[in-house]
Every structure is written in structure tokens, then in C-alpha cells.
Amino acid sequence: MxxxxxxxxxxxxxxxxxxxxxxNIATSRHDGYYSEVSPxxxxxxxxxxxxxxxxxxxxxxxxxxxxAVPDLALQTVSAELVPQAKPGAVILTLDPAAAYAxxxxxxxDVVFAVAHPCHPSIFLERHTPEEYADTFGGIAAPxxxxxxxxxxxxxxKAIAEEAVRVIYAPVIDVHWVTVKQLAQLEPTLVETxxxxxxxxxxxxxxxxxxxxxxxxxxxxxxxxxHTQVALANSLNGDNPFSDACLIAMDxxxxxxxxxxxxxxxxxxxxxxxxxxxxxxxxxxx
Numbered sequence: 001m002x003x004x005x006x007x008x009x010x011x012x013x014x015x016x017x018x019x020x021x022x023x024n025i026a027t028s029r030h031d032g033y034y035s036e037v038s039p040x041x042x043x044x045x046x047x048x049x050x051x052x053x054x055x056x057x058x059x060x061x062x063x064x065x066x067x068a069v070p071d072l073a074l075q076t077v078s079a080e081l082v083p084q085a086k087p088g089a090v091i092l093t094l095d096p097a098a099a100y101a102x103x104x105x106x107x108x109d110v111v112f113a114v115a116h117p118c119h120p121s122i123f124l125e126r127h128t129p130e131e132y133a134d135t136f137g138g139i140a141a142p143x144x145x146x147x148x149x150x151x152x153x154x155x156x157k158a159i160a161e162e163a164v165r166v167i168y169a170p171v172i173d174v175h176w177v178t179v180k181q182l183a184q185l186e187p188t189l190v191e192t193x194x195x196x197x198x199x200x201x202x203x204x205x206x207x208x209x210x211x212x213x214x215x216x217x218x219x220x221x222x223x224x225x226h227t228q229v230a231l232a233n234s235l236n237g238d239n240p241f242s243d244a245c246l247i248a249m250d251x252x253x254x255x256x257x258x259x260x261x262x263x264x265x266x267x268x269x270x271x272x273x274x275x276x277x278x279x280x281x282x283x284x285x
Contacts, residue, residue, distance in 0.1 A: 008064045022050065024169045036052060066167060071098050082107055097277055101274050116182060120141035147182070157176075188270060192273060
């Protein structure tokens with residue numbers, strides 16, 4: 001299904017994600033409307049050669065409204081702008097936390113979607129310096145996106161996917177899940193677990209260098225190489241770990257990992273971490 005040319009409004013166009021998605025909209029076949037309230041953000045939008053549009057005007061014209069604002073602001077921003085959207089518009093957020101927590105203002109004649117970038121895979125085949133430099137995605141290195149939409153309308157889903165492919169370009173695949181499943185992936189799988197492990201690796205590198213006295217280039221080199229091997233062996237089955245390595249891995253699990261760690265996948269634990277992230281007393285759905 002070929003989608004028509006779209007009017008895409010970006011609310012928060014001068015923020016980190018707002019600038020990223022706006023850069024891609026500006027080079028697409030679609031028309032962009034860029035709204036930003038902070039003076040510093042407005043300066044960034046203008047420096048990029050784009051015109052600031054008042055949020056009300058941008059939303060009124062938009063087929064797709066991208067709410068590129070922090071999670072903590074989504075409740076307030078959606079309450080103000082969703083009533084101003086034209087019937088049939090798609091409201092797109094970039095993170096599932098507020099949507100899953102039921103914080104977004106809703107309307108029966110407006111479609112709500114969430115889309116979160118997967119970022120370029122560590123196993124991505126890269127060919128250019130620009131692709132190697134793009135570790136976040138949305139510039140040169142292809143990435144997948146996981147998305148959810150609260151509609152059975154195929155046309156609206158196609159419009160949402162077109163917008164997703166534009167703002168996160170270049171995109172390989174868009175994987176459609178439910179809002180709850182997306183929340184289970186982000187934050188639980190990738191922030192609670194994967195990003196936490198990334199932070200632990202950084203702390204471990206610091207210990208090796210500053211406590212054990214290993215030269216940093218040597219410690220960094222062996223850590224980065226073995227991180228890729230560990231992921232390739234564990235997730236892709238590329239090579240078996242040695243028997244000695246398996247023993248060390250068991251010791252590491254016994255010493256570092258709690259026996260009940262998989263509880264983070266429970267619904268009540270998801271509610272707990274989202275309440276912390278959104279600074280709520282509790283998640284009410």
C-alpha cells in the first residue's frame with residue numbers, strides 16, 4: 001500500500017530525539033511542522049534551517065503528530081494537544097511507558113501508536129565510515145523498529161508505519177506488537193537488563209584500570225573484543241565457550257546475579273519500574 005504525502009508534526013522538535021526525527025522528515029517526501037517551546041531548542045531548530053510552528057497550528061494540520069517530548073511531559077502535552085488534533089490523525093509516541101501506564105489523553109476518533117528504535121545491531125553488516133559511526137541509528141546505519149498501534153484500520157497502520165520508517169530511517173523492518181509487549185521489551189529487556197549490563201561493564205573496566213592497575217588500552221581492548229564474542233556465542237551460537245570459561249561464567253552468575261532475577265518480567269515488577277521512571281506513586285491501568 002502506497003501512502004500519500006503526509007503532514008508530520010514534531011512536538012519537541014528541538015530536543016535530542018526531536019532533532020533526530022526532524023532531520024529525517026526534512027529530507028523525506030513528506031511535509032514537516034516543527035514545534036518547540038524552549039528558547040535553546042528553538043535556536044537548534046532554526047540553526048538547522050527549519051521554521052518554528054506553533055504547536056496548535058502544527059497539530060491542526062498534521063496527519064501524524066510525533067510527541068518527541070520526555071516521558072514525564074507526555075501526560076501534560078497530550079492533554080493539551082490531543083483535543084486539537086484533526087479527526088483520523090495518528091498520535092505517535094516514541095516510548096511505551098506513558099501509553100502503557102494510561103497517562104495519554106485519548107480520543108475515539110484519533111489513532112494512537114508507539115514506535116521505539118532497536119538501534120543498529122552489534123551484528124549489523126556495515127560498509128561505510130558513516131555506518132560505523134552511527135551507533136544510535138537514524139543517520140546511516142540501518143535498524144529495526146518495534147511498534148504498537150491501537151487500531152485495526154489497515155490504512156492507519158500503513159500511515160503509522162510510513163511515518164515510523166521516515167523518522168527512524170534507514171529502517172530494515174517494523175515489528176508490530178502490543179503496547180504491553182513493547183513495554184515488556186522497553187524498559188524490561190533492554191533498559192532494566194541490557195543497559196544495566198552495559199553500565200556494569202563500564203564499572204568493571206574502571207575496576208580493572210583503577211583498582212587492579214591494568215593499562216586502560218589493554219583492558220578496553222580485551223573487554224570490547226570479548227563482549228562481542230560473548231554476545232555472538234550466547235545469542236548466535238557462533239562458537240562454543242571453553243569448559244574453563246563456562247566454569248568462570250557459573251562463578252560470575254553465583255557471585256553477581258540474584259536467583260530470583262527473572263521476576264523483572266512480571267507485570268507487577270513492570271508496573272514498579274514504570275512508576276519509578278514516570279515518578280508516579282503507582283501505575284494505574
